[in-house]
Amino acid sequence: MDCTKTRGRIDAYLDQELDLPAVVALDEHLAACGACQGIYTERSALQAGIRRHATYYGAPQRLVDRIRASIGNAERPARISWQWPRLPQWTQLGAAVAASAVVSWMAALEYASPRALDLLTEDVISGHARSLVTQHLADVASSDQHTVKPWLSSRLDFSLPVTDLAPLGFPLLGGRVDYIGHRTVAALVYRHREHYIDVFVWPDREPGRVPLSGSESRQGYNVMRWTDGGLAFWAVSDLNAAEMKAFVEAYTSAKGS
Amino acid sequence: MALVRAIADVCPPAAQGKPLRTDDSSRAKKFERIFTPHLDAAYDYARWLTRDARNAEDVVQEACLRAFKFLDSFNGDSARAWLLAIVRNTYYTWYKRHQAEGVSVPYDEETMLANGADPSDLESGVGSIEQLLEQKDAKRLVNEALATLAEEFREVIVLRELEDLPYKEIAAIAGIPIGTVMSRLSRARKLLLQHLQRARLEN
Numbered sequence: 001m002d003c004t005k006t007r008g009r010i011d012a013y014l015d016q017e018l019d020l021p022a023v024v025a026l027d028e029h030l031a032a033c034g035a036c037q038g039i040y041t042e043r044s045a046l047q048a049g050i051r052r053h054a055t056y057y058g059a060p061q062r063l064v065d066r067i068r069a070s071i072g073n074a075e076r077p078a079r080i081s082w083q084w085p086r087l088p089q090w091t092q093l094g095a096a097v098a099a100s101a102v103v104s105w106m107a108a109l110e111y112a113s114p115r116a117l118d119l120l121t122e123d124v125i126s127g128h129a130r131s132l133v134t135q136h137l138a139d140v141a142s143s144d145q146h147t148v149k150p151w152l153s154s155r156l157d158f159s160l161p162v163t164d165l166a167p168l169g170f171p172l173l174g175g176r177v178d179y180i181g182h183r184t185v186a187a188l189v190y191r192h193r194e195h196y197i198d199v200f201v202w203p204d205r206e207p208g209r210v211p212l213s214g215s216e217s218r219q220g221y222n223v224m225r226w227t228d229g230g231l232a233f234w235a236v237s238d239l240n241a242a243e244m245k246a247f248v249e250a251y252t253s254a255k256g257s
Numbered sequence: 258m259a260l261v262r263a264i265a266d267v268c269p270p271a272a273q274g275k276p277l278r279t280d281d282s283s284r285a286k287k288f289e290r291i292f293t294p295h296l297d298a299a300y301d302y303a304r305w306l307t308r309d310a311r312n313a314e315d316v317v318q319e320a321c322l323r324a325f326k327f328l329d330s331f332n333g334d335s336a337r338a339w340l341l342a343i344v345r346n347t348y349y350t351w352y353k354r355h356q357a358e359g360v361s362v363p364y365d366e367e368t369m370l371a372n373g374a375d376p377s378d379l380e381s382g383v384g385s386i387e388q389l390l391e392q393k394d395a396k397r398l399v400n401e402a403l404a405t406l407a408e409e410f411r412e413v414i415v416l417r418e419l420e421d422l423p424y425k426e427i428a429a430i431a432g433i434p435i436g437t438v439m440s441r442l443s444r445a446r447k448l449l450l451q452h453l454q455r456a457r458l459e460n
Contacts, residue, residue, distance in 0.1 A: 049390035050418045053399040059300035129436035
């Protein structure tokens with residue numbers, strides 16, 4: 001592991017959010033690299049300092065009392081809210097405001113934004129970032145399309161084209177099964193110089209839910225998506241937009257086995 | 258208090274003279290049992306979000322009322338994360354609206370702007386931060402550094418370091434992907450180190 005990768009993972013390491021292989025790799029690098037070790041020690045001191053010194057504001061007793069009292073008063077409106085149709089307008093408004101709060105909270109649990117395209121884009125970027133951070137690039141590491149394709153097909157309810165694009169400058173590293181937009185999807189992993197590219201593929205069962213093709217740049221990642229033969233393809237990487245376009249052109253032109 | 262008054266305007270006590278349902282007191286008991294243990298966390302989070310004691314109390318009280326109202330939809334997972342998500346939601350809806358309407362809300366003008374310099378680029382040395390955090394005014398320095406962070410960075414640090422929550426729960430509470438939790442935490446730590454380094458140089 002090099003310094004750039006290490007530094008990108010130092011916080012997750014500090015917060016004990018890395019899986020074991022990633023921890024081992026980072027341990028090894030830190031033992032060998034004084035500069036990265038210095039950054040880790042500094043962040044670790046900061047964490048300890050905040051935990052020790054930052055003020056933790058406990059709830060004042062008068063607030064706890066006030067809440068207990070207001071819960072008592074709130075019982076009746078809460079009960080009545082099941083009889084909406086007979087209530088005056090303002091009660092419905094209050095309940096609707098509160099209901100929307102809960103609904104948006106539940107949506108927030110899943111995603112940052114309620115729009116389908118936005119959600120999928122976030123999901124795709126998160127999936128890509130997660131695989132990099134946890135160093136879990138591939139479940140089946142092979143540049144042989146005849147190994148990757150059957151491995152994926154046996155784990156998914158669909159089959160997809162798998163092509164090694166090494167002749168075009170994008171060697172296939174392998175594949176894995178990921179979870180995007182509430183379903184298991186295939187992820188094909190390619191490399192271009194030091195950059196990794198994920199192509200997420202799944203059957204496009206809801207045509208029209210999101211636009212058929214497009215591209216977006218977000219949080220330093222470029223995302224391009226298209227559909228072909230009933231499958232949705234989403235490519236994501238930190239390659240620049242021009243290289244990303246070149247990759248997608250290579251991928252779509254070399255429709256493989 | 259403005260917040261509580263505003264809520265009272267929208268939701269006056271209703272339904273006078275209706276018979277009480279028998280499960281009312283058990284709902285209150287259920288709320289007490291599940292959520293009272295997390296009132297400290299709720300207040301701490303609200304206090305760091307609002308940076309003001311009275312506004313934090315109003316936010317927490319309103320959040321608890323909402324939580325009570327929707328007690329039946331609580332799925333039994335993490336009560337603390339559920340309550341904190343409602344606190345955050347309350348903060349962003351009611352509190353922000355009142356801020357916009359000109360209710361006097363203390364605002365820290367020093368909100369730190371991300372200026373891109375990496376603290377590790379500064380002439381630092383690891384010992385210096387550790388030494389700084391050993392000083393007797395370390396508490397003031399740390400609190401100041403935290404208070405000057407922009408809101409989105411401050412909240413992830415509070416949830417991570419003061420509430421000791423995993424990335425997954427922070428993501429759920431703040432309504433952001435885990436990748437964003439990671440990048441905000443990393444950025445927040447860089448900014449905090451930068452602030453502390455500056456404080457050290459000024460000393």
